[in-house]
Amino acid sequence: MTENVSFRRKPLTPEQRQARDAARRQEAEKAMRDHEAAQKAFHANRERLKAERLAREAAAAKD
Template identity: 90%
Template sequence: MTEDLSFRRKPLTPEQRQARDATRRIEAEKAMRDHEEAQKAFYANRERLRAERLAREARDKG
């Protein structure tokens, strides 16, 4: 039987490795910024809805 080695990857050169690492770092930073923006938007909307609910409850009581 012959072993199929076609699935093996060629080793990366140091330049390719640096480029890959830089790309990954940039993508990770963007993902973190996107997540942080989504969290800020979520909490801002949550506070807005809470304020509206409290105002509605106060109006209905009085």
């Protein structure tokens, strides 16, 4: 039969917990900055493409 062995993690010290929380906070902030930069790039590209499309449509309407 198999024994019921539970592997429990060693409790973190307050210093380790603070270090872990600080690292998580930094990772979250970096992820948010990356996301915001990607969103800005996406919207800028979308606006550029929209302007190009409108210019093409205006040029086609002239003809």
